[in-house]
């Protein structure tokens with residue numbers, strides 16, 4: 001039968017509505033488009049809490065997504081916390097601080113979108129732990145930020161703002177404003193990413209082929225500091241870049257070095273900058289960004305040698321239109337399961353999005369769940385082997401899927417702020433010390449098709465995919481013949497090998513009220529056999545009291 005497999009990871013809005021039957025609902029509930037309990041696709045909703053260009057709202061609405069924009073709500077934290085739980089998506093710029101308490105209160109949230117570049121105002125760790133995708137619009141405001149950097153450098157070299165101020169005050173003072181040319185000066189660019197690259201080579205008239213001849217000489221910072229007349233920083237604010245330009249650095253630079261920060265407040269130590277401006281080590285600063293926005297005090301902004309702008313790097317009509325449309329289109333693509341462009345914390349999910357990989361992801365989760373139930377004792381090192389050419393590149397997402405299934409089976413619930421999904425799995429596994437070691441063999445497996453085996457603590461489970469469904473090939477060396485589907489509510493039983501096993505277990509379960517729909521028994525391993533019992537409805541609790549009669553029994557829901 002040639003049917004299309006349901007999308008396990010990124011359920012489309014339409015599928016979510018049509019296929020929200022219990023099983024599929026379960027499948028999608030941890031992913032981006034959550035079980036929406038009968039809500040229509042049109043009621044998927046996005047909240048916009050910052051000033052984003054109106055095209056963002058238009059594009060989302062054109063695609064059937066409900067949008068609420070309120071740029072004041074963030075100012076009232078209590079109200080924000082109370083409201084945010086209604087929404088599937090949140091779109092911000094830099095003003096909204098998306099803290100862990102907001103993320104944890106946002107119980108329906110699947111994506112946080114940043115209409116811009118920097119995500120330092122979003123607690124990405126908290127989002128990841130809750131399985132919430134964080135995405136930005138890389139590149140949408142690069143040129144504007146680069147142009148603003150150049151503008152600040154030009155203003156610094158000619159003290160333009162102060163000159164403007166004298167004219168506005170009705171003064172004609174030419175002597176006070178002797179500038180210096182930028183030509184011939186050395187610029188140190190810290191961070192050669194999108195904006196850094198644009199900054200050195202930016203000229204709307206000169207083509208790239210010519211500007212390439214200018215070249216950028218790479219050098220260690222220690223060598224760079226004494227050589228430069230200007231420094232511009234274009235890195236993210238991360239522990240390694242916090243206070244990168246410090247008292248020590250000002251001491252190593254030429255006296256009077258000028259600095260520009262259009263990246264993030266705090267990359268230049270603000271206190272050190274004030275001292276350097278006062279003692280002449282720094283000749284001037286062009287600042288667009290600050291440790292606190294708005295600043296708690298205006299000492300720096302009001303310093304005569306500082307040219308301050310209120311975080312305007314991305315504030316151009318062009319950049320704002322671009323980032324607004326880009327984030328909206330990225331949301332629509334993500335919600336339709338098409339792509340996760342711009343996502344910064346969803347590598348495994350991204351790698352597993354193709355229709356071919358999705359059944360294998362479900363198999364990985366399923367095998368992880370089985371192993372988590374039968375083979376623990378504190379061991380945390382999962383060994384995953386893929387067989388067959390078609391699974392050559394599957395090790396990455398399969399290992400995350402196995403870890404996910406394994407962690408779910410171990411979870412006691414109640415771990416606040418945690419949701420087990422393909423987004424959160426790598427981070428949570430790392431925290432719990434759950435390793436996944438992958439290996440691959442091109443050779444066909446024993447089942448002479450693609451196959452995955454997962455081992456832990458001396459136990460091995462192996463499975464493959466049949467159509468769209470995960471199937472179990474063997475447990476602990478005991479083969480299921482034919483292989484059994486891992487679907488729905490089941491009880492997995494291990495018992496002493498006996499020709500009566502099937503009848504014995506079925507009889508005991510029936511006596512205890514289980515509604516069985518089928519059962520398979522494996523071959524023998526070390527004197528035991530495994531049985532998989534399918535149930536019409538999940539057991540009310542436990543495994544219908546058959547533990548005493550068998551070696552072990554687990555209730556599993558796939």
Ligand SMILES: NC(=O)C1=CN([C@@H]2O[C@H](COP(=O)(O)OP(=O)(O)OC[C@H]3O[C@@H](n4cnc5c(N)ncnc54)[C@H](O)[C@@H]3O)[C@@H](O)[C@H]2O)C=CC1
Nearest residue numbers: 117118145191192193194195234235236240262263313314
């Ligand atoms: N003022 C504004 O309105 C705007 C500010 N920005 C900010 O500008 C900064 C740069 O943005 P993009 O160029 O788009 O980012 P990007 O990610 O393309 O580039 C950042 C670069 O910094 C480098 N880097 C990281 N750590 C470093 C370190 N310790 N030393 C030197 N380099 C390091 C990275 O390798 C990367 O090449 C970000 O902080 C962003 O938030 C971006 C847009 C507008």
Ligand SMILES: O=C(O)C(=O)COP(=O)(O)O
Nearest residue numbers: 093094095116117118314
């Ligand atoms: O994109 C960035 O990183 C920026 O800093 C731009 O911030 P904004 O969107 O103007 O609040």
